Amino acid sequence: MWLLVTGSPRLLLLLLAYITASTVQCRNINLILPNVPDVLHPPIPSEAGISSDDVDGLQSMENIDPEVRPGLFQGDMALNNEIFDYWRVGLRWDIFPEKLWLNRTVPYLISPLYETEHRILIYQAIRTINFLTCVKFVPWTGKEKDYLMIWPVKYPSGCWSYVGRYGGPQIVSLQPPDDTGANCLGTDGRPIHELLHALGIFHEQSRADRDKFVKINFENVIPQYRSNFDKQSLKNTTYQFEYDYNSVMHYGKNFFSIGKGKQTIVPKIEGQKIGQRKMMSKTDCLKINDLYGCLGTPPNYNYKYYTLCNYMGI
Numbered sequence: 001m002w003l004l005v006t007g008s009p010r011l012l013l014l015l016l017a018y019i020t021a022s023t024v025q026c027r028n029i030n031l032i033l034p035n036v037p038d039v040l041h042p043p044i045p046s047e048a049g050i051s052s053d054d055v056d057g058l059q060s061m062e063n064i065d066p067e068v069r070p071g072l073f074q075g076d077m078a079l080n081n082e083i084f085d086y087w088r089v090g091l092r093w094d095i096f097p098e099k100l101w102l103n104r105t106v107p108y109l110i111s112p113l114y115e116t117e118h119r120i121l122i123y124q125a126i127r128t129i130n131f132l133t134c135v136k137f138v139p140w141t142g143k144e145k146d147y148l149m150i151w152p153v154k155y156p157s158g159c160w161s162y163v164g165r166y167g168g169p170q171i172v173s174l175q176p177p178d179d180t181g182a183n184c185l186g187t188d189g190r191p192i193h194e195l196l197h198a199l200g201i202f203h204e205q206s207r208a209d210r211d212k213f214v215k216i217n218f219e220n221v222i223p224q225y226r227s228n229f230d231k232q233s234l235k236n237t238t239y240q241f242e243y244d245y246n247s248v249m250h251y252g253k254n255f256f257s258i259g260k261g262k263q264t265i266v267p268k269i270e271g272q273k274i275g276q277r278k279m280m281s282k283t284d285c286l287k288i289n290d291l292y293g294c295l296g297t298p299p300n301y302n303y304k305y306y307t308l309c310n311y312m313g314i
Helices: 002-006 009-027 052-059 081-088 116-132 189-199 223-229 282-291 303-312
Strands: 105-110 136-139 147-151 160-162 169-173 214-216 265-267
Touching (some): 116 189, 116 282, 282 303
Parallel strands (some): 105 136
Antiparallel strands (some): 160 169
């Protein structure tokens, strides 16, 4: 009913985010916060061929996309060798469901180092996922063993996340604006992108069938990062959803480019845009709901989430 009354569901989500930011901040005043070092060393799969010098090189560059800056696998994904091997051969998460969040519930803690305006943006991203899916992000009480720590990590700086549930506290790094130009909190889509990684979603352009939809200009890619444009094997890969140019999980056209004007990804549909960071697409929304069993199975479909995704996704 409220959808009809307000006429602006996204405005309501913003209002709810503001209320949540105020409420949770008061609730967590007496919570003992874990210690987060300024320098972290998230895992990088050995076969990706990315060295610490490579990471340092991207960290020192100015005006680089904040999802590229961390220098991890595909820029912003912290993966160990096991998860990388599963990704490479295209196996679904149902092969190892222990990497999904239990009971579709994700406890989280947001750093007190963020300014209020940035906390509100993070809460807005959380509220969006909570509203559009059956996955629920809930404030960490200090008792849960597995939880997300949303933090402005200093090194590697930028936007990055582990993929899926790793066990114990795990970082989602969202860097606020600074003099390097990196900013993970300029739009709703940046925090949503990293939170979807934490739920278990990979990048869209690494799909096994991507060459039907985009062309990769490897000659324009920074040489030591060409492996970031590898795709999954067709051997075990099946896709329930069509390739999604509008996905908030799709690379932008200049990711890992050697220079200005050197496009690394070109859509095969002329004029098609890629790399939006405004909002989940309809397909992003459906993928999360499918991954966590929110859509149901025939003949018992849960039409609530189909409707929400189609109504509010872009």
